[in-house]
Amino acid sequence: MQREVASAPQATVPSPQATAPAATQAQPQAETAGAPESSAEAAPHHLDEVPIELVHPNPNQPRMHFNKEELDELALSIEKDGLLQPILVREDAEGYEIIAGERRWQASQLAGLKKVPVRIKEADDMKVLELALIENLQRSDLNPIEEAYGYKRMMERGNRTQSEVASAVSKGRSTIANALRLLDLPEDAQQMLYEEKITAGHARAILAIPSDEGRAKLTEKLAKEKLSVREAESLARLIAGREKQKNNPVKKPPKPRFFRRAAKDLSESFDTKVQVRSVNGKNKIEIEFKDEEDLHRLYDLMKHSAE
Structure with missing residues (x-):
């Protein structure tokens, strides 16, 4: 007994x-x-x-x-x-x-x-x-x-x-x-x-991550490395932040209507792909060309259109 x-x-x-x-x-x-x-x-x-x-x-x-x-x-x-x-x-x-x-x-x-x-x-x-x-x-x-x-x-x-x-x-x-x-x-x-290989503080850091995948990732990290509670919390915030960004990607604002119209007209005029866009507050026109010969062709077209 x-x-x-x-x-x-x-x-x-x-x-x-x-x-x-x-x-x-x-x-x-x-x-x-x-x-x-x-x-x-x-x-x-x-x-x-x-x-x-x-x-x-x-x-x-x-x-x-x-x-x-x-x-x-x-x-x-x-x-x-x-x-x-x-x-x-x-x-x-x-x-x-x-x-x-x-x-x-x-x-x-x-x-x-x-x-x-x-x-x-x-x-x-x-x-x-x-x-x-x-x-x-x-x-x-x-x-x-x-x-x-x-x-x-x-x-x-x-x-x-x-x-x-x-x-x-x-x-x-x-x-x-x-x-x-x-x-x-x-x-x-x-x-x-249970075995006191981590503390309740480490456990709370794991639970701060929303997904099971993220929690498993931090658990694996803790099993391999002796991280302090503060280090575990920092890593948990990083993992949670990446998950949030992945699940809620930043949507690009739609291009202004005139940008789309100008890109279409220029593409037809130059017989190549043209993009009109805004990058970091600066507006750009991007014209694609295949090789040096194609570049000369585009140069002549733009030169003649400017005369």
Whole structure:
């Protein structure tokens, strides 16, 4: 029943229906065996001590990677002082499903505990997802992609709006909207953000480009070169500007009617192509000729017409 806690292999960021892959993330806040309770666990519930093998993780846990070094440190603390903070669980057919405290459960297994203290709470699937997300947000344990998928699951499974999710997790609606925008990134960019190869600032620069093609181009550039956020933003503006120019080319103003008439008359008179046009504020007459002999012919025509 124990979940593997060693460094996870590289994985591809899944579709919104799938669980986010395991990947390296920022160091979370330190947790000790006697850490203070989060608000997700602070309310009084039925307290009990149960066999550790009856406790199992929540498959919808927003956080999917746990730092092995931190787990080892927490396990040493638990070996010394015991598990001082209970694990929040709900009863199910298999025993007890973790709502909050999976890291403590994993560390307790490493410490060799046979039983663990738990707080038993009645909660439906939506409430479990909500509490698990809130706990991880309070501990800053989620990377941006995990956080975005957590919000998306709350919206889809609970049929909630962005505002309702924001209220549930005590965040501003704009925070939820900005997080969800990260799921519009190309899959490669999502994976890079998940693995902390780029930052949220780089991600915003990618999203500033309207087209998928342009976003993919900047993502590829970021994968090959270590660009700063400012450099990524400058490149994003350049790509977006080129796309705008390509999609909305500057239309040349129509030639004045007399220009067209003069060009036609001169072409007929000289028996060659003649253009009358305005370039950078200067008006020009352009007469084509095939070779030197043709040039002499045109010269004679113009000379005689001037006499």
